[in-house]
């Protein structure tokens with residue numbers, strides 16, 4: 131669905147993404163893994179054109195690597211940033227309304243997240259972390275996106291809420307493919323098909339997630355942690 135080929139990102143004299151190539155298939159969850167500061171977020175931002183990049187990035191075979199961000203978003207690439215970007219002072223319904231583009235897919239959003247309909251009048255700032263994540267992802271689905279880039283959705287959440295977010299991602303991935311940056315390895319093990327590991331801006335491993343995580347030594351060597 132998305133293919134990166136020899137992508138580089140230079141910012142302010144730093145070479146943050148180095149000759150990165152990988153593909154994101156058109157179904158399920160693909161994990162983008164790596165230690166803190168490895169270049170995962172920068173890679174997502176390169177796909178979206180939020181940082182200057184070179185190399186080729188295609189979406190369903192169409193080269194998006196020279197398009198500006200708004201044109202990439204319009205082609206159906208949804209982004210859920212690490213801070214989720216929901217407007218705390220606005221209600222759930224207002225947050226969704228702001229994301230409307232073309233024919234809004236409330237049918238899809240409310241089928242996957244019925245809670246967003248029942249909580250329509252609630253201020254987003256009073257939602258739990260898991261519910262906020264639901265809202266952030268719901269906004270992307272509303273716009274009819276064809277793929278979602280989701281950055282560390284469980285960061286800072288309590289373990290109980292992490293499993294709530296896992297269910298959210300599972301439900302979404304049944305419909306829309308996800309490229310997921312995530313440090314929580316049990317969650318990655320539960321959700322991800324393929325995994326790509328980045329270290330100092332380079333791809334150092336790619337293959338099935340289950341295979342990588344089954345090898346404790348390799349997982350520790352690449353990610354610095356075990357499961």
Ligand SMILES: Nc1ncnc2c1ncn2[C@@H]1O[C@H](COP(=O)(O)OP(=O)(O)OP(=O)(O)O)[C@@H](O)[C@H]1O
Pocket residue numbers: 141142144146164165166167168169170171172173
């Ligand atoms: N705009 C920028 N200018 C200069 N350096 C940057 C910029 N953005 C990120 N970096 C640096 O690039 C490196 C990669 O950052 P990035 O956020 O992509 O890593 P990450 O793998 O997502 O890490 P984390 O898990 O900590 O979010 C880090 O060393 C970071 O400090």
